[in-house]
Amino acid sequence: MTDNNTSPPPDNAVTVIYRKQTFTVRPGITVEEAIRACGLDPVAILATRDGKLVTEEVTLRPGDTLKLLATISGG
């Protein structure tokens, strides 16, 4: 996994966006593995691909963009 804020991702990589950060992961891993690769806890995260929710065991394809949403809030 690489933090991609400075360099563009390779064409076949998977882009993962979380808050203002962008990461690159390799295709073929699952959503859950991608969440963990970004150092996050899947229990508190939702993932969308093309604006639609995807479950944790979905396998990521080359060129996918995955958006992660933190669900913990409070004060």
Add this chain to the structure above:
Amino acid sequence: MPKRPRRPLRCRHCDQKAVINMRQHKLALCGPHFVEWVHKQTERSIKKWRMFTRDERVLVAVSGGKDSLALWDILLELGYQADGLYIGLGIDGGVHYSDQSHEYIRQFIAQRGGDLTLHVVDVAEVYGASIPQAAQLSRRGRAKPCSLCGLTKRHIMNRIAREHGYHVLATGHNLDDEVAVLFGNTLQWAVGYLTRQGPLLPPSHPGLARKVKPLFRFYEREMAAYAIVRGIEYVYDECPFAEGATSIRHKELLNQLEAQSPGAKLHFYLNFLRAREEHGLFQTVQEQIELHTCPTCGQPTTNEGQCAFCRTWERVQERVGALPHTPQGANAP
């Protein structure tokens, strides 16, 4: 050898692709069946706890966040008489937090044809100072205004519900909120709070609305998923003052437990309620709490004399001239 892609999880009811997998229920659902499930579960909680009926008027406290907007949406979809209450706290935090929150509520109403009732109370306009300003001027929370904010919101919610004749005041607290509070109170053995915590709080005083939390069985991620599936836009950024909050740390800890044992949060909370309702846990404490009436605002208080809200805001208003830009329209609490 490359891994073969796994077959995506399918909805238990229709075999379409699932959008959510709820491990604690061993239940995966597609978008439409998830929405149906959320509605059924909410209706079940409302009925089981006798929160309110379709003849009663419900005031939903909306903040612009996922939970409160989801709650308003669910109650409207279920056919309840639900109006909204937005409290403008005047929190900016460099992101116009309060303005942004209000905008999401306006958007929600516009998407539903614009004919919903929303009560708006701007704290600075009504009481003379925003929440961050008041925190600076009072003894409460100079560094962090969260306690003053909670105190003020509770007072305003009670006041608006009473003035407009609502039977019920509904908030969007979800299971993670409830479990984090329960965990915090248990660590402190805060028996007074443990006695009162629950999805239904009967009115402690004449003229007060009962307080209900119809989403108390849903995990926070389920409510975020509901908002996404229903196309509800909500304020995603955290309140600027929530950074480093104890409740967030507790939620993270509890999620670690949940990852190891799916359902741990749900069982912790439901078994607590059961222990209290069925086995009389904290019953003697409950009987000892005596409430008084605040001579200024008429709301209940645990001590004799003015309530904490009136004491604090009187102090703020005495000092409000010290602010560089004093908002107009200050009224006594």
